Amino acid sequence: MLQEYYIQRRGEAILLKMAVESAVLDVVTDEKLLHESLAALDASHHGLVDVPFGRFGPFGVRLNIHSDDSLSIFADGPEFDPPMEQSAAIWISKEEIRRVINDALSG
Secondary structure, three states, X not given: OEEEEEEEEEOOEEEEEEEEOOEEEEEEEOHHHHHHHHHHHHOXXXXXXXXXXXXXXXXXXXXXXXXXXXXXEEEEEEEEEOOEEEEEEEEEEHHHHHHHHHHHHHO
């Protein structure tokens, strides 16, 4: 469950700082990716949908939209032993990420 979030803009870049009970994830994104993320959240699908969401430093961040109400946000880190790579993730609800995205787009 999302505990709190913070949004900061710098030019076209949007910083999303999201905290869950035992983790924090910062993502730099932009309006284009946020609109695409909302469209993917609203689309009907079966199974897992993987959507680009932004960056954590040099690493890509993706939304993993599940067919139920759950959603994970993964920062894909450097390769460790191909095809394995390091990663970090948080799990929140689709409604929570919609709230964060809409607040970011309205600010």
